[in-house]
Amino acid sequence: xxxxxxxxxxPAWANRVSRIPLTRGNSYLSRNNTFFNRKRExxxxxxxxxxxxxxxxxxxxxxxxxxxxxxxxxxxKLPFKPLFFDCRGGIFSTPTNxxxxxxxxxxxxxxxxxxxxxxxxxxTRNIFxxxxxxxxxxxxxxxxxxxxxxxxxxxxxxxxxxxxxxDEANMxxxxxxxxELALTSLLTWLVKNSIQDQRFHVVLTTSDxxxxxxxxxxxxxxxxxxYVVGDLSKEDAEEYFDTYLLPQFDSEISSELKGKxxxxxxxxxxxxxxxxKFVEEYKYHKGEIEKFSMFExxxxxxxxxxxxxxxxxxxxxEEKPLWDGDDLRDTLKEIVEKNxxxxxxxxxxxxIGEVKVNSLLEHNFLxxxxxxxxxxDIDNLDVSKVGSILTPTNRPLAYAMEYILNxxx
Ligand SMILES: Nc1ncnc2c1ncn2[C@@H]1O[C@H](COP(=O)(O)OP(=O)(O)O)[C@@H](O)[C@H]1O
Ligand SMILES: [Mg+2]
Numbered sequence: 001x002x003x004x005x006x007x008x009x010x011p012a013w014a015n016r017v018s019r020i021p022l023t024r025g026n027s028y029l030s031r032n033n034t035f036f037n038r039k040r041e042x043x044x045x046x047x048x049x050x051x052x053x054x055x056x057x058x059x060x061x062x063x064x065x066x067x068x069x070x071x072x073x074x075x076x077k078l079p080f081k082p083l084f085f086d087c088r089g090g091i092f093s094t095p096t097n098x099x100x101x102x103x104x105x106x107x108x109x110x111x112x113x114x115x116x117x118x119x120x121x122x123x124t125r126n127i128f129x130x131x132x133x134x135x136x137x138x139x140x141x142x143x144x145x146x147x148x149x150x151x152x153x154x155x156x157x158x159x160x161x162x163x164x165x166x167d168e169a170n171m172x173x174x175x176x177x178x179x180e181l182a183l184t185s186l187l188t189w190l191v192k193n194s195i196q197d198q199r200f201h202v203v204l205t206t207s208d209x210x211x212x213x214x215x216x217x218x219x220x221x222x223x224x225x226x227y228v229v230g231d232l233s234k235e236d237a238e239e240y241f242d243t244y245l246l247p248q249f250d251s252e253i254s255s256e257l258k259g260k261x262x263x264x265x266x267x268x269x270x271x272x273x274x275x276x277k278f279v280e281e282y283k284y285h286k287g288e289i290e291k292f293s294m295f296e297x298x299x300x301x302x303x304x305x306x307x308x309x310x311x312x313x314x315x316x317x318e319e320k321p322l323w324d325g326d327d328l329r330d331t332l333k334e335i336v337e338k339n340x341x342x343x344x345x346x347x348x349x350x351x352i353g354e355v356k357v358n359s360l361l362e363h364n365f366l367x368x369x370x371x372x373x374x375x376x377d378i379d380n381l382d383v384s385k386v387g388s389i390l391t392p393t394n395r396p397l398a399y400a401m402e403y404i405l406n407x408x409x
Pocket of ligand 1: 034036037038062063067207273
């Protein structure tokens, strides 16, 4: 079935970023398992991770923008031993889960180290003690035993250096609910081993735009390097559509859509995932926008949002928005009518206040870009104006707003 029923009946406030990630499961590559372009991001990120001075890199970007794919691509090409933690499975939600998730990744690495570098005298049996009851103190002990034998980055010769990737790191908030001590111990351990002791790079990816503030507040440091994985530039997206994606489909579909990216991009924007979905579903919707599942989903969500002034109607939803329908309308109208892409955060905060802006972010109507690094998809940025920007979470949402403003429903 082309339009999964789960997409049709999402409750309006259900997809808060930190609870239900909208990203695709573990598969990180496209349908034919090849990686498209992203030349500038690849170069910049490869350079950053090749640096002999380990850091904590935070990859931000709306759901499905290509963060995980990009990280995988970069680390696959570098001489690293990636230790990959996908937080979606709840692996960091309790001290016990975290304890065993860490063992699962580090044990094989240390086993290898003990063979290739016997002089390190790695005692895996002692480091990776298995226990039935795990509390925060056990986690702290494990983390300490792991970093003790690890060499400084520059000293590792025989084995590829480890690199820690924590995917959808916003889920670490769950660990904070279960044990604040385990969470702060993990985070300070990451800082110590990367920035301070220079043992390994850490990459955190997240679709939650408020994550950066959250982690900076806990760590009380500003040593994190943020990147935003945006969408493709219009030019790259057209190339992706015509020469990369369409040839993967049967000739009927590809000949019908070839050269039509201008039209298609009005609803898909330049996010690869959305374009791919549009083409995958083409047989079903034949270009009738109303039938494109992402448009339908965002349209329904937006309608709920715009009608949000009658609280009785939504009493069953646990998290109430702190904005009302008029704020949402004004916000999206402003973006859609002004430049169709973004608004400066400060400008919107002046209009509706920070609390409402944060709540719109939490409800996944807006996405925040705290940095302009990697912002290749936005043409109209005023370089003289610094500061973060806000965009609609995806183009189908912005298109749904245009659709409603034009009175087409
Ligand atoms: N560089 C790329 N080349 C081809 N397809 C890509 C690329 N980046 C993203 N995609 C497509 O977008 C989907 C979502 O990407 P993903 O990396 O999972 O996003 P995120 O981690 O930001 O949620 C992928 O499964 C793939 O289909
Ligand atoms: Mg991802």
